[in-house]
Every structure is written in C-alpha cells, then in structure tokens.
Amino acid sequence: MGEQINFKEIFRKMCLIRHFELGVAEAYKEKLIPWLVYLAVGQESPSATISTLTKGAAVFTQHRGHSAYLAHGGNPQKLVDELLGLESGCCGGKGGSPCIQDLDVPMYGHHGLIGENIPLATGHALATGKLTVAYFGDAAAEEDYALTSYGFAATHKLPILYVCEDNDLSILTPIKDRRNWQVYDVTRSMGLASAAVDDDPKEIFTAAKQLLNRLPAFINIKTCRHLWHQGNNCDGPPKSDRLAEMRKVIPGASEIETEVKAYVRNLWQKQLQKL
Amino acid sequence: MAKTVAETIKEITQQHLEQNNGLLFGQAITAVGWVNNTVPNCRNIVEFPMADVSNMGIACGAAISGRRPIIVIRFQDFMWLNSSPLVNYAAKSKDIFGTSTPIFVRSLAQKNAGCVHAAVLHSLFMHMPGFRVCSPMTPNEYQEVWHDFMVHDDPMYVSEHRTSFGNTEELKNNYDQADVTLIPISDSRFNVNEAVRILAKENIACNVAHVMWLKPFKNDHILKALASSKCGLVIDAGFEICGAAQSIAYSLIWASDKPVKALGLYDKSVGVTPETENATPDAQRIAEVVREIYKKTIKRDQYKENVR
Structure with missing residues (x-):
C-alpha cells in the first residue's frame, strides 16, 4: 500500500455524504420518504478515508450504510431512488435505507440482524480470497456472532478489514452501560492486527494503511452521530463535527463543498420530480 | 451393487x-x-x-x-x-x-x-x-x-x-383402489409398509404416496393416489402441531376434496428413555390412526348416502 493521503478527495467524499444525508433528512421531514431512514450525518470520515485505501474491495455494510455506499463509489442517483422506493433504486426500491446493495461497487447489504454483515463478509473473504471491508457500529461489533467471526478470520488469515464506526451508542445506550471491555482488545487477543483511532482522516489513513498490510485486521474509529438512531431529529448540537474541523484546514474547502452541495441539491430536485 | x-x-x-x-x-x-x-x-x-x-x-x-x-x-x-x-x-x-x-x-x-x-x-x-x-x-x-x-x-x-443412510432401494408409490392413502415424510416412509401389511389383514387397503419435496410441494402423485381411495393420512417425523403434516394435509383436503388427517410427534418434549421417547410414528401407531379415520370416513359416507 503506497498511497499518499489525499485530503481533498476525502473531504469531497465527506461533503458528498453530509449533503446527501441532509437531503434525505429534508425529504424525510417532508414525508417524501415515509419509511425508516438511518443517517450518517457526523460519521462521514471513516468510510470517506477507508475507501481511498481499498478501491475495488467488496464492501459489506449495515443499516447506516449510505455513507459507505457513496464513499466507495456508489451511484448517488440510484441511492436517492432506492430511498424513494423506486424501481430504479440500487435494490429496485425494495430495500430502502437499511438494505443498500449494489454489485457495481461491489457492495452487499444486510437485512436487519445487527452485525449480520460481519459473518457474511467473513465468508465472502474466505470464498473469494479478495479484499473485503465490513462496516458496522460499536453495538454490532459486540454481537456474539461478530466476535466469533473475527476469530474465524484470524484462524484462516482472511483478507478482511473490519471497520467499527464507534459512535458510542446503541440507539441511545452508551458503551459503558453495555460492556466493560473493548472489542479491539478481543480482536487483538484473537490475533487480528487491531487499532483504535479518532475520526481524524489522517489518523484513520495512517492506521488503516498499516493494517491493510497485516490482514485480517480490525479498526475502531471513534465518531459522532449527529442525529437520532433513526430519522432526522437530534438532541441538540453534536459533541464534535469532523467535517467542520476539516473545513478549516483543507485548501479550497469552501469551493469543493459549494460544488458538491449544488450537485446533491440538483440531484434530489431532479429525482423528486419522479414522484 | x-x-x-x-x-x-x-x-x-x-x-x-x-x-x-x-x-x-x-x-x-x-x-x-x-x-x-x-x-x-x-x-x-x-x-x-x-x-x-x-x-x-x-x-x-x-x-x-x-x-x-x-x-x-x-x-x-x-x-x-x-x-x-x-x-x-x-x-x-x-x-x-x-x-x-x-x-x-x-x-x-x-x-x-x-x-x-x-x-x-x-x-x-x-x-x-x-x-x-x-x-x-x-x-x-x-x-x-x-x-x-x-x-x-x-x-x-x-x-x-x-x-x-444405509438404504439402497427406491420407495414406490401405488395408486390402486384403496381405502386409505398413506402419505409419509422423512423416516416415517420406512414404517408405512409394515402398517400397510397390518391393515391389509383387517381388510383395510392402503395406497402409499411418498413425500420427498416439501417446498415447493409436489402433489400430483398424491392426488392420483387419493383419487382412488376414500381418505388420507400424512405422517411426519416432526411435531404434528403447525408442522409439515398438518400443512400438507390441509392443502390436500382442498385439492382433493377428501378427508386427510395429519400425524406427527406428540406435543411434548422428546426424552431419552423408552417411557419419555416421542418418536416418528411407527407402524402400530400409523395403523391405529388409520383405523380411526377410516371408521369416521365410512360413517360420513354412510350418512351422506342416507341423506340422499
């Protein structure tokens, strides 16, 4: 892995995810999306960064998967259509927000058992021998069948990177109320290369780049979910906002964001006309 | 071999x-x-x-x-x-x-x-x-x-x-004129021939229509056997309540317009001792249930005849 970090590319992806999700939130508020939505506002940097190091990898996501889909090159228009329940959506409008799949990425969706994508991704890595990335939250990460999947990957030395987007919340229950252990300590004890980092793209990039040379591996990324587990509401200002931090340091950030924002707004307007 | x-x-x-x-x-x-x-x-x-x-x-x-x-x-x-x-x-x-x-x-x-x-x-x-x-x-x-x-x-x-696992033989269906059609699933299929022999001695003739496909359910051969008999009994190695036998019996009733009963394991946990065992219906139990449904069917047919 000889890639150098490309902050502008990561920032552009983060902007795409943020403004796409805000578009979903607006459509949800207007009841144009009358079913469940799981938004990744605030959680843009993990997939935006990891995707720059794992091009062509098979991606397995869970319910909060719009971010990984967009970061790994999914078609935003097909995602809008999926959320609107249209046949032109990436799952023919049947899956909706939590079940995003598109083999053009290639990305595989899940069906609602929290963390079920972890063993599925593990089996995919075993059967294909190809680089596989699984994204999930800190609650999915602690599922019993997730833990045994990490162990299986270690036993068989599979080409898989497990990415835990750790927002410290299982709906609203924090980790400290759920367990007194860290998943990355468990994975390390199983023999997986493991790292725990903040959601700073530079930290993620540096750690992930090393881990990708030592697969199977597990990376825990502390992040901050701005909105509720489901839907568009929030409980006040977020504790942190990585995108806002990035705006301050990326040269030309304003122009990039303006351009992306306009693209996303046009996309939503165009697709909403289909309704 | x-x-x-x-x-x-x-x-x-x-x-x-x-x-x-x-x-x-x-x-x-x-x-x-x-x-x-x-x-x-x-x-x-x-x-x-x-x-x-x-x-x-x-x-x-x-x-x-x-x-x-x-x-x-x-x-x-x-x-x-x-x-x-x-x-x-x-x-x-x-x-x-x-x-x-x-x-x-x-x-x-x-x-x-x-x-x-x-x-x-x-x-x-x-x-x-x-x-x-x-x-x-x-x-x-x-x-x-x-x-x-x-x-x-x-x-x-x-x-x-x-x-x-040790079986080498194919299990045959038969479509003769009969009183009852036995419709066995899983290892109950190895028990039906003995039940047929027991019942034959009592002048109750049975057809047998084996079930291998459960879903999609294939019923042509079963309907053919049922057509030449008065009633049917689906026998399964699983629990009877809400199980394969009841589901199949229900669909056969509507497809054949014949009474079809289900027989499976009793509604109790399976134990390890002979007293607590809850096994696949054997030939004796199959025969017992056949006698019961046959009697009921005859009575029903006689009643219909009398009404006419």
Missing part, C-alpha cells in the same frame, strides 16, 4: 468439492466417521468452530460468492441457532437484492437420540419464504435434490435422516 444413500451423498460431495471448486463447512466433520461416512476426505472442506450462528453467516457469505457451499448440521436441533442467517439473509436476498444465496444445508436427524439430537425441523423452513425444502430418503431422490440445487439458486434445506 446398489449404492446406499450415504455413498450417494459422498460421491456427489466429492465431485462438487473437487470438480466445481465447491466448499463444505461443518463442525467436527473430519472426525468420528466423517458424518456417517457421507463426507469424502478431499480438498475444500472447512472445519467450523463451535460458533453456530456466525458459522451459518460465514457459509451464507461464501454462498453469495457463487461457490455453492454445502453446510453439514450434524443434528437438526442445532438449526435453532443456525437458522437466523439463513432465514434473515439467505432466504430473502433474492427477493430484496436480486442476488441469490445458494447454500445446500444438510441437516441430519437421528432415531432414538433423545432431547438433544432427535429433532426433525423441516417445518420451520417450509414456513419461511425463499427456501426449497426436501427430505430425500433414497439414492435417486438425493441425486434429484442435488441436481435441483445446482439448476436453481435458492437456499436448499435438506432434511436428512440417518435411518436412510
């Missing part, structure tokens, strides 16, 4: 693993007799840890890669753990995502195995959309099932029974 069911499974498996680059998963596969000598010693066998739920998820993940894995569940009882990835992902993926999860689930039952190893749970999978469900008991049936799996892309639940 005719092949046994076990030899047939082994041969099919070996060909799949060596020639199709297939995969076989399971727990304790390569020890203690290689699952009653149904698994060959060859490449592409992966030993699973004792982690049933993730194991089935891993197998489903392998299935979406197209390698059509076989997973061996040594006792159907373990399906309570293994079923969640199957039901929640494998069975739905084609409908929701348009991509299939073709996995061949060999789920084994065993006679006289008490409360932990005797279950026959095909009914659970008949209940859920997205599965093909079968219970082959003969060498040719197993070949048919495998061929069906390879030409379709659905997850296949194969409800096996160790009683069948």
